[in-house]
Amino acid sequence: MSARHVAVIGTGYVGLTTGACLAFLGHSVVCADADPHKVERLRGARVDILEPGLPERVREGLEAGRLEFTGDTAAAVAEAEVVFLCLPTPMGAGGAADLAAVEAVAGQVRDVLRPGCVVVNKSTVPVGTCERVAALLGRADVSVVSNPEFLREGRAVEDFLHPDRIVIGAADQDAARRVAGLYAALDAPLVLTDPASAELTKYAANFFLAMKLSFANNLAVLCERFGADVADVTEGIGRDPRIGPAFLRPGPGWGGSCLPKDTHALLTVCDRSGVDFPLLRATIETNVAHQRRLVERVAAACGRGAEGSLHGVRLALYGLTFKAGTSDLRDSPALAVARLLRERGAELTAYDPALREERPDLSDLVDLVDDPVRAAEGAAACLVLTEWPQLRDVDWAAVAACMSGHEVHDWRNLLDPDVLARTGLSWRGIGRPAAARVA
Missing domain, CATH: 3.40.50.720 (NAD(P)-binding Rossmann-like Domain)
Structure with a gap:
């Protein structure tokens, strides 16, 4: 060379x-x-x-x-x-x-x-x-x-x-x-x-990954309906080399610096060129619908009145970055969910281990604090939005003691329900039975 x-x-x-x-x-x-x-x-x-x-x-x-x-x-x-x-x-x-x-x-x-x-x-x-x-x-x-x-x-x-x-x-x-x-x-x-093929390869790759994530999130809903365990289902299909295990873990929707902008850009290219690509459009729409579904789940569990109003309901958010291992907030699904919760009147306090040093201006959306226990003070529920492994080591007994409620909505299927149960907290994941142990 x-x-x-x-x-x-x-x-x-x-x-x-x-x-x-x-x-x-x-x-x-x-x-x-x-x-x-x-x-x-x-x-x-x-x-x-x-x-x-x-x-x-x-x-x-x-x-x-x-x-x-x-x-x-x-x-x-x-x-x-x-x-x-x-x-x-x-x-x-x-x-x-x-x-x-x-x-x-x-x-x-x-x-x-x-x-x-x-x-x-x-x-x-x-x-x-x-x-x-x-x-x-x-x-x-x-x-x-x-x-x-x-x-x-x-x-x-x-x-x-x-x-x-x-x-x-x-x-x-x-x-x-x-x-x-x-x-x-x-x-x-x-x-x-050729240049056109190389340019399209990048968009096609990101679209396919987004499609797998939307599929996994909808599959989790199906598992909940029938009492199946999405972790076992995705392991079963992911071992097929034609499918593969990557990008099959459900969560609070997909986001980040690439997938949202690239799927929308590709959809715009399709529309302008007269190419109908309903699968691409459905991938994007499914992601938005999934996030709204999760917010409705919180409203049903913690909301007030017949309509499940979240006005004045305090919630703790664990994780704001779009994934663990980065401080990037661009198009984070955690922030998308937070905005939907704020639209419903919820009061949000957040903890993210990557944001303790650099404090982005999120004051109009959440109160960002440096301690997970402090984030849970007075909270009706805790929502796990980013798959930070550090969250497994949180003092959950201290969290339980300072919350007003007892629910943990683990939208990354990260935590062990038994650990939470011993502190009096109720665990609810995505696509998994309440008794499931998280690997």
């Missing part, structure tokens, strides 16, 4: 992981970001993203002289052989992906890219974006390639260095080989294809 000069534009989860890991693989990497405060902190090896292994990779790259950070995008790309665009593509009007950041950077670097440079779209973008970026660059001597990321938050470094596959879409096969060469040290299947 020959070392390359690489520029990475954007230092979010994808950009910072990409830059730090490429430096770890021996390349010379310059990461650019428009936020001067972030750049200054990264120069000092201070990583604000909660991501195992990432601070170490950043520190190693800086100390080895293979990784640097700048706020000057033009300077970053001037000597680069390969430029990665790792920019946000949030949900825009009507659900479409907002490509403003990608298009703005293309305009900024157009005149400073060196001849023969390869520009790589690593952001999740709609089909046709490679062609769009190429048109914005207007450089016949520069190739544009799609190389979508498949990184899981909380395991991003591991996923980058031990990928299931590397997908590269390019019209220019020499450019594709050059991008593939960056990953030569990794033992992973290589999928070489």
Whole structure:
């Protein structure tokens, strides 16, 4: 493998992981970001993203002289052989992906890219974006390639260095080989294809994962109806290699920085292109309906009056991040449920082990506290919304003593009902009998 000069534009989860890991693989990497405060902190090896292994990779790259950070995008790309665009593509009007950041950077670097440079779209973008970026660059001597990321938050470094596959879409096969060469040290299947196929692969993957989660959540409802145990059912079907066990655990709905925006973006693409995809639409609608169903369950158990009003009812929320192992709140299903509860008048106090240091402004939604027992003070019920393993070690006897009610709605099937029962608390999971033991 020959070392390359690489520029990475954007230092979010994808950009910072990409830059730090490429430096770890021996390349010379310059990461650019428009936020001067972030750049200054990264120069000092201070990583604000909660991501195992990432601070170490950043520190190693800086100390080895293979990784640097700048706020000057033009300077970053001037000597680069390969430029990665790792920019946000949030949900825009009507659900479409907002490509403003990608298009703005293309305009900024157009005149400073060196001849023969390869520009790589690593952001999740709609089909046709490679062609769009190429048109914005207007450089016949520069190739544009799609190389979508498949990184899981909380395991991003591991996923980058031990990928299931590397997908590269390019019209220019020499450019594709050059991008593939960056990953030569990794033992992973290589999928070489055209740009449109690579772009669609990313959306198709996230849609399929969202569909499995919606399926698991509806399956849990079916298990409750017939007295079955969803943990046993999903183990039974997950051992079929055609299905697999991943993404079959029910919860309070799916969310995060990718699945919601990508499923909506794909649905918008389908609508605009005249392709009817009812399964995609049902996947999204099922997720919303599932969250409303869970809120109704709380109202039925803790609400006041014939209509089950939650006005003034205090509830404790355990977990706000969209999954354990990250501090990311973007499109968190926990926050979606919290908003529905607030709409019903509930008073919410929350505890999340990842949010004790950085306190996001959630004051209009929840009162965030640093102690799980304090969160439960006066609560009619506790709701487990994120699968933090630390919640198993909570002093549940102390929680029971300070609650006004006795119910724990474990929407991650995380806790052991017997442990709670010994403190006088009643456990209710999703798709599981009340007597079920949680592994």
